[in-house]
Amino acid sequence: MWKIPLFKPDYSAKERNALLKVFDEGWLAMGKYTSRFEGEFSKYLGGNVESAAVSSCTAALHIALMAANVGKGDEVLIPALTFVADLNVVMMVGAKPVTVDVASLTDWNMSFDDFFRKITPKTKAAIVVHFAGYPFDPRITELCQKKKIILIEDCAHAIGASIGGKMCGTLGDMAAFSFYANKNLAVGEGGMFVSPVTGFAGKARLLRSHGMTALSLERNLGKLISYDVRTPGLNYRISEINSAIGLEQLKKLDKGIQKRKKLVDKYIFFLSRHRSSAALTIPFVQYPENVQPAFHIFPALLPENIERKEFMEHLQSAGIQSSIHYPAFRHFSGYKKQIKDKTPLADAISSRAVTLPLYPGMSHQDVEYICKSIAAFFNK
Numbered sequence: 001m002w003k004i005p006l007f008k009p010d011y012s013a014k015e016r017n018a019l020l021k022v023f024d025e026g027w028l029a030m031g032k033y034t035s036r037f038e039g040e041f042s043k044y045l046g047g048n049v050e051s052a053a054v055s056s057c058t059a060a061l062h063i064a065l066m067a068a069n070v071g072k073g074d075e076v077l078i079p080a081l082t083f084v085a086d087l088n089v090v091m092m093v094g095a096k097p098v099t100v101d102v103a104s105l106t107d108w109n110m111s112f113d114d115f116f117r118k119i120t121p122k123t124k125a126a127i128v129v130h131f132a133g134y135p136f137d138p139r140i141t142e143l144c145q146k147k148k149i150i151l152i153e154d155c156a157h158a159i160g161a162s163i164g165g166k167m168c169g170t171l172g173d174m175a176a177f178s179f180y181a182n183k184n185l186a187v188g189e190g191g192m193f194v195s196p197v198t199g200f201a202g203k204a205r206l207l208r209s210h211g212m213t214a215l216s217l218e219r220n221l222g223k224l225i226s227y228d229v230r231t232p233g234l235n236y237r238i239s240e241i242n243s244a245i246g247l248e249q250l251k252k253l254d255k256g257i258q259k260r261k262k263l264v265d266k267y268i269f270f271l272s273r274h275r276s277s278a279a280l281t282i283p284f285v286q287y288p289e290n291v292q293p294a295f296h297i298f299p300a301l302l303p304e305n306i307e308r309k310e311f312m313e314h315l316q317s318a319g320i321q322s323s324i325h326y327p328a329f330r331h332f333s334g335y336k337k338q339i340k341d342k343t344p345l346a347d348a349i350s351s352r353a354v355t356l357p358l359y360p361g362m363s364h365q366d367v368e369y370i371c372k373s374i375a376a377f378f379n380k
Contacts, residue, residue: 003319004366007182007359010249010256018244030209030237037243040250041177041192045167049175049194050201053243054208057156057191058085059236060176064193065093065125067174067203068150074124077149079110080329080346082129086154087329095124099329101343102131105301106283108349109136116143118341125150130158130168132325133184133294134284138163141171152176155194159184160257161294168294169194179242184256184296185249187242208236259360260295266367267298267356274375279303298358299325301349308352311377318373323355 022033030053038051045051054060070076072094078086080099090097101114108131115126126149128136135158144151151172155161158168159177169175174197179190193204206212211233268285281301287293302308312322328350330339356370 001319002321004321004357004362004370005359006321006323006355006357008361009181009186010252010360014248014251015245018248019241022240022244028240030243031240033240033247034238034243037246037250038192040247041194044250044253045169045194049170049196050198052193052201052204052208053238053246054191054193054204054236055238056189056236057154057176057178057180058089059208059234060191060193060204061085061089061127061152061154062092062234063204063207063236064152064174064176064195064200065089065095066207067200068125068152070095070125070150073122075120075122077115077118077123077126079127079129079131080341080343081108081131081326081349082154083156083326084329084332086127086129087335090127096122097339098123099339099341099343099346102345102349103137105281105345105349106285108132108283108299109134110140111345112137112139112143114343115140119143119147119149123147123149125152127152127154128172129154129156130161130294132284132299133157133161133296134287135161135163135168135171135291135293138171144172150174156180156183157296158294160253160292162292163288164290170196173197174200179246179249184260184294185246185253187245187249190238190242190246203231206231207233209233210235256360257294260358261293263358263362263364263367264295264298266364267358267371270368270371271374274371279306279378280374295358297325298356300354300356302352302354304352306352308354312354314377315370315373318369320370320373321357324350324353325355326350326353 034053042051074095076090076095077098100110102108103111153172153175155169156178161168175194177192179187195201211229211231213228315322329335
């Protein structure tokens with residue numbers, strides 16, 4: 001259907017062979033490949049963290065809040081501009097979400113000033129997002145340490161990103177990564193809980209598997225006969241299939257990010273060349289020298305006088321898929337009466353944002369074709 005889709009996974013025969021090897025060995029539930037994946041992931045982040053593979057980033061976020069004992073009577077600061085998972089997990093543990101505005105129309109990460117303003121004596125934790133793969137304001141880490149607020153990084157966009165050589169996912173107390181089908185590291189469904197704090201990692205391993213002290217694989221191999229249950233837990237386990245694919249994806253991750261950067265540079269060049277830069281606002285064009293983004297998605301902001309539906313339909317007619325990152329929480333029927341925080345910049349972005357295709361397999365010609373199509377829309 002699409003001449004240029006929004007994303008396309010970077011798969012090869014290596015992922016296929018890894019999947020077949022798991023099938024041939026006959027153990028599909030969480031086991032040795034997951035253990036290897038966790039170890040390699042921790043190494044990738046610098047080796048000073050413990051990793052626990054789970055079924056999704058949402059599962060990792062939920063586990064993080066439970067591990068921190070966040071619950072009724074607590075407040076959790078979250079971005080106003082993010083996927084609904086950050087809001088859902090706070091509601092699931094019975095805490096109150098407090099939404100924080102973005103920094104500006106060109107920096108879609110959480111505003112440090114608004115973050116500071118919305119801290120109360122009830123603030124127990126904060127979930128921060130590195131939007132589009134661009135690291136957040138590091139002053140938030142310092143503030144959370146000073147105020148004794150548990151800092152949870154939502155790194156769904158940010159695998160491979162860093163500040164001053166320190167990887168996203170190691171900047172707070174806990175972190176959650178996504179390996180969903182459209183992510184920089186894609187296994188279909190899956191995620192990773194990460195923490196530099198041993199106690200949190202230990203809790204995460206219990207919480208992801210019914211609170212049990214032993215895996216099914218250990219009993220299957222005859223190493224253990226039974227198990228203990230130390231705490232109420234859930235089934236948030238990842239499969240061996242996903243972990244085996246993840247190991248191969250991790251090997252090509254940095255190369256994929258380099259390709260993404262070149263494509264982002266071409267977007268900016270071609271949009272300027274076709275005079276669309278005067279119409280579209282591109283966030284994160286400038287970022288500090290010590291920041292290495294992950295270039296997960298390429299978002300843009302339409303002018304106020306442009307009908308977004310018309311713009312996206314124009315792209316669709318040219319065979320170009322686009323998306324929205326993200327609709328405002330207050331527009332969801334389940335949250336209309338619950339989201340009352342003032343976040344005017346995030347609201348403006350939610351109403352005007354469009355995400356354009358970005359994936360390692362794209363060519364520079366693809367980017368130019370998209371930019372020419374955008375120019376044609378504004379020229380008419």
